[in-house]
Amino acid sequence: MKVTELKIEYRENPIGLDVVKPRFSWKLVSKEQNVLQEAYRIVVSKGGVDLWDTGINESSNSVLIQYEGPELAPLSLYEVKVEVWDNKGNQGLVQGTFETGLLGGTNFSAEWITHEFPEEETACPVFVKEFSVKKTIERVRVYATSLGVYEIKINGEKLGDTFFAPGWTSYKNRLQYQTYQADRILQEKNKIEITVGNGWYKGIFGFTCTPNHYGDRVAALAEIHITYTDGTSEIIKTDESWKVTTGSIRSSEIYMGETIDSCYKNEKLEEVVSTSYKMENIIAQESEPVRITEKLPAKELIITPKEEKVIDFGQNLTGFVEVKVKGKVGQRITIKHAEVLDKEGNFYPDTLRKAISVDQYVCNGEEQTFLPHFTFHGFRYISIEGLEDIQLENFTACVLHTEMEETGTFISSNPLVNQLQSNIQWSQRGNFLDIPSDCPQRDERLGWTGDAQVFAGTAAYNHNVALFFTKWLHDVASEQTEEFGVPHVVPNILGDQDGAAAWSDAAVIIPWVIYETYGDVRILEEQYESMKGWVEYITSKCGSNGLWQTGFQYGDWLALDKEESADRTGATDKYLVANAYYAYSTNILRKAAEVLNKAEDIKKYSELYQKVKKAFNEEYITATGRLVSETQTGCVLALYFDLAEEKYRNRILEALETNIANHKNHLSTGFVGTPYLCHALTENNLHDLAGTIFLKEDYPSWLYSVKKGATTIWERWNSILPNGDFDTSGMNSLNHYAYGSIGEWMYRRLAGINQLQPGYKKILIKPQFIKGITSIDATFNSVYGEIKSSWSCKDNVIKVAIEIPANTTAILYLPEKEQPIEIGSGIYQYEYETETRLEIEKFTFDTTLQEILNEPLAIELFNQYAPELMGHPMIEFAYQLSVSEVLANAPTESATLFKMVIDALNKSNNEVGAI
Structure with missing residues (x-):
């Protein structure tokens, strides 16, 4: 038995950690079966002195165990040692470290600095300081943040490999700072440069493409902490002794692109100006940073019918293009971006709307490598102007997103389904860039709560999203108000709007997804008041019948069962949707109260949940069981959210079957119904029908877009029409993950990987066959270790292979077998003949x-x-x-x-x- 992957707050050996009570997790790895942890011991020390020793603790807990030692000191390195004993007589050891940050923004001693450039100046300011070092250095740490997005160079070398720091938060309430190691960069004479772009803080953003959503001047804050070998230290920090200038980045906007002029030289240094920001709002980096996670080579050079020079990278992605070139002095190269070519094969940037997404580079005559600093694009194709000789090897697409650990894989016998899974993953990567955005290419890119909510379950299978969503949920809570509830987008730049069902419910649903996936109780503790506040907001809007039937609602957004030109909210009664979510969120809140042992709230929200369910049945289901909106979404919500009384369920299920049959076994659902449609059918003994809908290849279906060549999930079922034309609504993203929410059903139902206890401490493996798929091989790397579920059904033989990680147990339901099998950790394989699915007498057709x-x-x-x-x-x-x-x-x-x-x-x- 080995002990591996010691994580402190989900990270290995983190630096700049500002969590005052960090939590420790580890994994057991063993080739034996039925391995369980019997005891552990954690020792935390500093400088060789033990500060906290749990002693030998007889417990199987190995996930998120909270530090309970003396108060941590800022800017300090701590060593962690974990010993583990298992039930087979084995012992293992794993060690790691964590380094605290400033432990609060008020511990910054630096001053905020800005500039006084004229309003029409578009170039990014560069804040500059020169300093000398005369002693031998032991350690260097840089703590920095900005109002805007920044990049730090010391002696011409960029610190770190991240982009878009400090990230997008609710700037009026929260601002992250970052910690950098710079031990081997300093020399005797040094120059530090902090370049700040407009980013989300000051840049052009939102539907109106207006600037200055948070302020009209970018600013910087930084400290360089130098520790010398003789035990002394000093801090170089931003103050009025710094200077400011402009450099080669002549303009940079997230929507519009970036212009870099490598011929530009500016020797003029100007005085900086002091500014202010609430230091108590500054927190350490909470989630993983944005990085280049992959580089894709150019696949094809295309000369379009319009004689455009276009490069195809073969994949719709989020990021930018790295260009290697040796141009003439002053030569300008223009790179335009698009997701798709039109049906004639011409460059088609229209899905970007007002986001022009153009990068321009002015050459200096030398061999150069260009790439942007403070912008990103959603694209598959680029159009190149200003360069005659185009060599594919000189163009590389850099994939950008929050660097989350990949945790899930899903491979089936159906290549179209495999492409669908790829499309889901690529849309998640493309839209999980610091915040969960709706789309990465057009003039929007906002943190829509509804999109995030419906996709959270799928997201948690594909990647470890614990830190990503934790950071964003803290912003959700900070933007939430008693008057307006939870905003539709977070961070909120759209102004005050009353909360809306399914969108604002993200405040309740996503914390529960994180808790169930990772066993993270702290997320419930931190978000509980936000969760409770949202349910109380809905309650305050209810009428005398106890239901929410006022105000704006999105309904089943973009559903197909109503003419979109008349209404994008679908045919399902909008307030049926609202009250279904009211009940659903209230029930989750009740369960969260149980986890947190809040006795009064357990009683209160249990009673409220029953009250809302009763009112829902009285308002939306007739005495004979007819649902007011017998749409697919209406039926699915009543069934999947367990709202309909038992006596009504069969009729509602029949209505759902009838509706699906009337649509020739196709879906007609929008953002609300789609995530739950196949789940509701599977849970109600219509799994074959779910499979039929899932594998449809014509419009509307998941595989329709795959057959049309999609490499990401579309915003609309018909973003590209069968004849090759595009939807012309002006809202037609080709990288929009909401309909990728089917991924959770693929993992849970087809692969059969489910949690019975939070964090997958106890696992349910229950794969279910559908016609059209003969094998599936899936994995999910849980906080305890990797879970594998593999099956095939060929030539009347079923083969199943299962792997359960150490320190967990599982219940296994083999396909076509009724009795469950209880298993412990280990590898299990089964092979047996299939039972006939067609239990009928042979029937010949030798009749008239x-x-x-x-x-x-x-x-x-x-x-x-x-x-x-x-x-x-x-x-x-x-x-x-x-x-x-x-x-x-x-x-x-x-x-x-x-x-x-x-x-x-x-x-x-x-x-x-x-x-």
């Missing part, structure tokens, strides 16, 4: 057409098993019309269609059973 039409069994078989036969074009055509429609047609047409089916069946040995 008239006999078949009069034979109820034939109609029943056709209805029930036609999905098994999909793939043959004649059968698919007849099936999609549906039996009821065929029988309703003229007799001659009916006969012809049924003869098609019979002929196809006869080619397969004349037996339905054989097929």
Whole structure:
């Protein structure tokens, strides 16, 4: 047995940690089965002196164990040692360190500095300081932040490999600072430069493309802490002794792009100006930073019909392009960005709207490598102007996003499904850039709460999003008010709006997802008042019937069951949606109160939950069980949120089946219904129907976009029309992760990986087959270790391979077996023959057409098993019309269609059973 991956607050050996009671986690790795931790011992020391020793603690807990020693000192290095004993008589050891930061913004001694450039100046200010070092250096740390986005260079070398620091927070309430190691950079004479771009703070942003959402001057704050080998130290810090100038970055805007003029020289240094910001609002970096996580080579050079020079990188992504070039002095190279080419093959930047996304580089005559500093783009294609000889090897797409650990993999026998999974992951990466944005390319890129909420479950399978969402949820709470509730976007630059269902519910739902995925109780503690505040806000808006039926609602946003030109909110009653979420969030709040042992709130919100459910049934379900909105989304919410009384569930389920059949087994759901549609069907014994909808390849479906060449998830089911035209609503992102929420169903239902206890301490493995997929191989790296679920069903043989990490247990349901199996950690493999899914007598078709039409069994078989036969074009055509429609047609047409089916069946040995 080995002990591995010691994490302190989800990070290995972090520096600049400002958590006053950090938590420790580790993993056990063993080849033996049924391994459990029996005891652990944690020792935290500083400078060789033990500060906290848990002693041998008989516990299986190995996740997020809180430090309970003496108060931590700022700017200090601590050593951590963890010993573990398992139930097999083995002992293991793992060690690590963490280094505290300033432990609060008020511990900064530096001063905020800004400039007095004229308003029309677009160049980024560069704050400069020269200083000397005459002693031998032991350690150097730099603590810095800005109002804007910044980059620090010392002696021409950039500190760190991150981008867009300090990140986007609710600047009026919270501002992050970063810690950098700079031990080997300082020389005897040194020059530090802090370049600050407008970024989210001052830059052009929002639907109106206006600047100065938080302020009209960028500013910088920094301290260089130098520790010498003789035990002395000094601090170089921002103050009025610094100077300011401008450099080669002549303009930079997130929406508009960046212009770099390498010929520009400015020897003039001007005086800085002091400014202020509330120091108590400054906190240490809370989530992983944004980094270049991958570099993609150029795939193809295209000369379009309009004679544009275009490079295809083969993948819609978020980031920018690195350009290597040797141009003439003063030569200007222009790089434009687009997600797609039009159907004629021309460059099509229209999905960007007002975000022009153009980078320009002015050459100095030398061999150069250009890449932007303070902008990013959503693109697959670039158009190049100003360069005659284009060599593909000189263009590289740099993929940018918050550097979250990848935790999930999902591979199936269906290549279209595998591309869908890739598209989901790429959309998550492209939109998880410091905040969970809606899209990364157009003049929006906002932290929409609704998009984040519906996708959170899928996100937590693909990547470790604990820190990412923790940071963002702190901003959600800081932006929340008693008067307006939770904003629609966070950070909120849209102004005061009343909270809206499904969007503002992110304040309740996402903390619960984090708790269940990582076993993180602290996120519930920190967000509890925010969660409670949102439910109380809804309650304050309710009428005498106890329901929320006033104000603006998004409804089932972009649903297909209503003409979008008239209304984007779909056909489902908007207040049915609102009250479904009211009940759902109230129930989550009740469960959170139970976890936190809040007795009064448990009682209060248990009663409120029952009250809302009762009112929901009285208002939206008739006495005979008819739902007011018998849309797919209406039925799905009533079923999946467990709102309908038991006596009504069957009728609502039947209404859902009927609605789906009327749409020829296609979905018609929008942002609200889509995440839960397949879950609701699977949970209510209609898993085959869920599979049928999931694998549809024509519009509307998940695989329609895949067949159209998508490499990310689209905002709309028909962002690109079957004829190659584009949706012209002006709201047509091709990188929008909301409909990627199907990923959670793929992991939970198809691969069968579920948690029975928070953090996957106890695991449920229950893979479920669908027609059209013969194998799945999936993994999820939980906080305890990697979970694997692999299965295949071929040639009437089922094979299942399972891996359960040490220090956990699992319940396994093998496909087509009813009895669960309790297992401990280890690797398990099973192989057995499949049970026939077609438990019917062999039925030959050696009868006349008239006999078949009069034979109820034939109609029943056709209805029930036609999905098994999909793939043959004649059968698919007849099936999609549906039996009821065929029988309703003229007799001659009916006969012809049924003869098609019979002929196809006869080619397969004349037996339905054989097929």
